[in-house]
Amino acid sequence: MTxxxxxxxxxxxxxxxxxxxxxxxxxxxxxxxxxxxxxxxxIVLGTGTQTSTPMDxxxxxxxxxxxxxxxxxxEGVDVQVVRDxxxxxxxxxxxxxxxxxxxxxxxxxxxxERLRDDTAGAHTVVVVGAGPxxxxxxxxxxxxxxxxxxxxxxxxxDDPRFDDLSLEVDWTLTYPDGECYGGKGGxxxxxxxxxxxxxxxxxxxxxEQVLRADNAAxxxxxxxxxxxxxxxxxxLDDLTGDDGVSLQSLLPRWVRPGxxxxxxxMVTVILWRGRRLGALATEPLPVVVRAVETTRSLGRLxxxxxxxxxxxxxxxxxxxARLAERLxxxxxxxxxVLAREVARRSGRTEADVVAVLGPAGVxxxxxxxLITLARELAELDREVRRA
Amino acid sequence: MVITGRVPLLLLLGLLPxxxxxxxxxxxxxLLVVAVxxxxxxxxxxxxxxxxxxxxxxxxxxxxxxTESVLVLENAGRRHLRGVVRDAWQPTAGATGxxxxxxxxxxxxxxxxxxxxxxxxxxxxxxxxxxxxRGPLGLCARQKTLDVAGTVRSLPPFESRKHLPSxxxxxxxxxxxxxxxxxxxxxxxxxLREYVRGDDVRSIDWRASARNRNVVVRTWxxxxxRRVVLVLDTSRxxxxxxxxxxxxxxxxxxxxxxxxxxxxxxxRIDFVAGDRRVRARLRSRGARDVAASLQDTMADLEPVIAxxxxxxxxxxxxxxxxxxxxxxxxxxxxxxxxxxxxxPVLPSLTRHxxxxxxxxxxxxxxxxxxxxxxxxxxxxxAAAEQAMVRRRRTAELLRAVxxxxxxxxxxxxxxxxxxxxxxLKANGLL
Numbered sequence: 140m141t142x143x144x145x146x147x148x149x150x151x152x153x154x155x156x157x158x159x160x161x162x163x164x165x166x167x168x169x170x171x172x173x174x175x176x177x178x179x180x181x182i183v184l185g186t187g188t189q190t191s192t193p194m195d196x197x198x199x200x201x202x203x204x205x206x207x208x209x210x211x212x213x214e215g216v217d218v219q220v221v222r223d224x225x226x227x228x229x230x231x232x233x234x235x236x237x238x239x240x241x242x243x244x245x246x247x248x249x250x251x252e253r254l255r256d257d258t259a260g261a262h263t264v265v266v267v268g269a270g271p272x273x274x275x276x277x278x279x280x281x282x283x284x285x286x287x288x289x290x291x292x293x294x295x296x297d298d299p300r301f302d303d304l305s306l307e308v309d310w311t312l313t314y315p316d317g318e319c320y321g322g323k324g325g326x327x328x329x330x331x332x333x334x335x336x337x338x339x340x341x342x343x344x345x346x347e348q349v350l351r352a353d354n355a356a357x358x359x360x361x362x363x364x365x366x367x368x369x370x371x372x373x374x375l376d377d378l379t380g381d382d383g384v385s386l387q388s389l390l391p392r393w394v395r396p397g398x399x400x401x402x403x404x405m406v407t408v409i410l411w412r413g414r415r416l417g418a419l420a421t422e423p424l425p426v427v428v429r430a431v432e433t434t435r436s437l438g439r440l441x442x443x444x445x446x447x448x449x450x451x452x453x454x455x456x457x458x459x460a461r462l463a464e465r466l467x468x469x470x471x472x473x474x475x476v477l478a479r480e481v482a483r484r485s486g487r488t489e490a491d492v493v494a495v496l497g498p499a500g501v502x503x504x505x506x507x508x509l510i511t512l513a514r515e516l517a518e519l520d521r522e523v524r525r526a
Numbered sequence: 527m528v529i530t531g532r533v534p535l536l537l538l539l540g541l542l543p544x545x546x547x548x549x550x551x552x553x554x555x556x557l558l559v560v561a562v563x564x565x566x567x568x569x570x571x572x573x574x575x576x577x578x579x580x581x582x583x584x585x586x587x588x589x590x591x592x593t594e595s596v597l598v599l600e601n602a603g604r605r606h607l608r609g610v611v612r613d614a615w616q617p618t619a620g621a622t623g624x625x626x627x628x629x630x631x632x633x634x635x636x637x638x639x640x641x642x643x644x645x646x647x648x649x650x651x652x653x654x655x656x657x658x659x660r661g662p663l664g665l666c667a668r669q670k671t672l673d674v675a676g677t678v679r680s681l682p683p684f685e686s687r688k689h690l691p692s693x694x695x696x697x698x699x700x701x702x703x704x705x706x707x708x709x710x711x712x713x714x715x716x717x718l719r720e721y722v723r724g725d726d727v728r729s730i731d732w733r734a735s736a737r738n739r740n741v742v743v744r745t746w747x748x749x750x751x752r753r754v755v756l757v758l759d760t761s762r763x764x765x766x767x768x769x770x771x772x773x774x775x776x777x778x779x780x781x782x783x784x785x786x787x788x789x790x791x792x793x794r795i796d797f798v799a800g801d802r803r804v805r806a807r808l809r810s811r812g813a814r815d816v817a818a819s820l821q822d823t824m825a826d827l828e829p830v831i832a833x834x835x836x837x838x839x840x841x842x843x844x845x846x847x848x849x850x851x852x853x854x855x856x857x858x859x860x861x862x863x864x865x866x867x868x869x870p871v872l873p874s875l876t877r878h879x880x881x882x883x884x885x886x887x888x889x890x891x892x893x894x895x896x897x898x899x900x901x902x903x904x905x906x907x908a909a910a911e912q913a914m915v916r917r918r919r920t921a922e923l924l925r926a927v928x929x930x931x932x933x934x935x936x937x938x939x940x941x942x943x944x945x946x947x948x949x950l951k952a953n954g955l956l
Contacts, residue, residue: 396544
């Protein structure tokens with residue numbers, strides 16, 4: 140009995156605390172869980188179907204190409220998006236397949252080679268927006284210059300795909316050897332012999348500009364030639380260490396040795412300008428001592444020790460000597476005689492003069508009092524001089 | 527060895543072959559070509575030893591005035607010399623335009639003139655002559671610094687000579703040449719002449735007048751052939767600067783004016799300068815250009831961080847002779863230095879001579895005492911008042927011993943001292 144009576148009062152206490160804690164924080168926990176779920180959904184959705192990579196068929200933004208990809212899909216073209224070189228190799232490109240390559244600036248020497256190998260059997264390979272360097276590597280030497288095409292341009296060639304269609308984009312790349320859409324600065328389209336086609340107006344495919352002029356028609360005819368379209372978005376991860384279309388290959392070959400030569404020139408310039416014509420001329424320096432230096436250091440000494448008594452006495456004694464001289468009383472005049480004479484001349488009371496002039500004056504108790512005393516002494520001197 | 531600006535230019539020219547044949551080997555080849563050319567030029571460059579350099583003596587010039595240093599260059603070698611020669615001086619000698627282009631055929635000589643304007647008193651030295659001689663291609667040069675000794679003596683500027691004419695006029699008034707004459711205790715008999723109205727009747731010589739048809743007066747002239755001894759203190763207290771000019775320089779100015787004046791008055795001037803020991807000594811034999819020789823003697827005196835040994839200086843004064851003299855002590859009225867060093871030896875001087883102490887006063891002290899704005903300034907003012915009281919007390923002490931004290935600002939000390947001398951002379955107190 141005693142044990143049960145001892146334990147029973149304890150029992151309700153402990154279990155009551157746990158549900159209370161959960162109940163009290165239920166809303167917080169729920170909100171937290173909802174947030175986590177929302178973020179997870181957002182991540183899954185975001186990564187699953189959307190991207191912000193330009194020219195990507197899953198990018199709905201102004202620089203993306205989702206509109207074109209969707210339209211192609213609706214028209215019965217089987218659009219397959221591959222995002223690295225391995226996926227491209229696995230895509231099984233055959234004669235009934237077109238390949239479109241966007242972002243060719245991500246291609247390097249090795250990935251271009253793999254691209255050529257993997258797409259050797261394709262019906263058409265369209266490389267969109269191949270800039271300088273990449274154009275060279277793809278067989279269009281000197282291509283990739285950028286021009287404005289805001290006024291539009293007609294095809295002006297006998298390729299049936301571009302029959303009477305005009306292009307209009309803000310900027311386009313041009314290739315000197317191309318035929319279609321030729322004009323000032325070169326042609327926009329460069330059809331190579333082996334089914335490779337360089338298309339400079341990459342902006343014509345974007346969501347933003349696909350509806351300008353006949354851009355949409357050009358894009359659909361170009362990419363919708365076959366039942367199947369492999370959309371290749373190259374990845375930088377596929378590049379091997381030593382290849383790539385580096386800056387170096389874009390520069391003239393003499394730049395590197397030229398820079399080496401310039402470095403040597405700089406060294407010689409330093410040697411030439413850095414050599415002095417004889418040693419520096421030195422001066423045996425004179426001793427520079429200001430005559431008031433000792434007086435100033437005495438002042439500093441007073442200040443550091445806060446010796447107001449001595450400072451006040453020095454000021455008063457000097458003032459007494461000066462006044463005695465001014466009143467022609469002689470240096471041995473007793474202070475009370477001097478005070479009487481000064482009071483007579485300045486119009487102050489004698490007690491007032493003694494308080495300022497001393498020697499029985501009050502010792503200033505603060506820095507402020509000392510300043511006041513110093514000024515009063517100067518004022519007294521002025522008054523006597525004026526009288 | 528020194529390379530010239532042509533080397534980088536030549537290297538830069540190498541960009542042309544590099545553009546035509548963009549290989550690393552082109553660069554290496556070009557560097558090699560340039561290196562070979564530079565080495566060949568260096569081998570063909572004449573040595574600096576083939577240059578014989580002499581410097582002509584410059585002498586003395588007053589501080590702040592222009593002079594020039596002349597170098598005589600001779601090509602003693604067998605090759606043509608072309609290059610640059612720098613005549614380096616210490617900065618205060620004020621050597622401007624000291625780089626000279628030279629082109630000398632074998633056996634040729636050329637004079638290189640470097641203008642100098644000393645900005646500091648004393649002996650200013652040349653640092654060295656650096657020659658840089660180019661090779662025939664002008665790509666590189668041999669350079670060497672030759673030690674060619676040279677000094678220019680920069681004399682004290684004697685700014686106070688502007689006061690000399692007015693003081694000489696006053697001296698002539700004392701002299702028999704002027705109509706106004708003062709008959710004093712220390713005057714000497716000069717001559718007899720006819721009485722004219724205005725003459726002091728007390729100076730009529732009755733005995734001479736009796737022998738003559740007219741009234742005759744005696745004329746008098748100030749004493750001549752007195753001795754003036756200038757004692758210049760070069761100890762630590764003279765190093766102190768007043769308005770950024772050392773007290774020593776101001777004291778020299780005062781000494782020069784007094785010497786010039788006393789020499790015209792027919793007195794003999796002796797000069798001694800020293801601190802712990804005697805640094806300079808000059809005995810003049812009544813020469814009229816005593817100021818010039820005094821300037822020369824003073825030129826290389828510098829303040830020494832040491833206490834003055836006044837007994838040694840007083841001994842130097844006595845060595846000049848036991849004849850009564852006017853001894854002028856040019857030393858700052860620095861209470862502690864004066865009371866400990868000078869005061870004990872004064873009796874030995876005042877016993878035989880008339881002693882004057884000329885001191886440069888620092889106006890900064892009065893400014894310091896008058897500024898009382900902040901607490902720092904008040905403490906400084908208290909210290910300045912203290913210093914001035916002590917100065918005044920020391921001056922009184924010296925006057926009590928029988929010294930005359932002339933205490934004036936740097937600018938006003940030379941005329942004040944000259945006036946004091948004239949007063950003494952007029953009263954025959956020398």
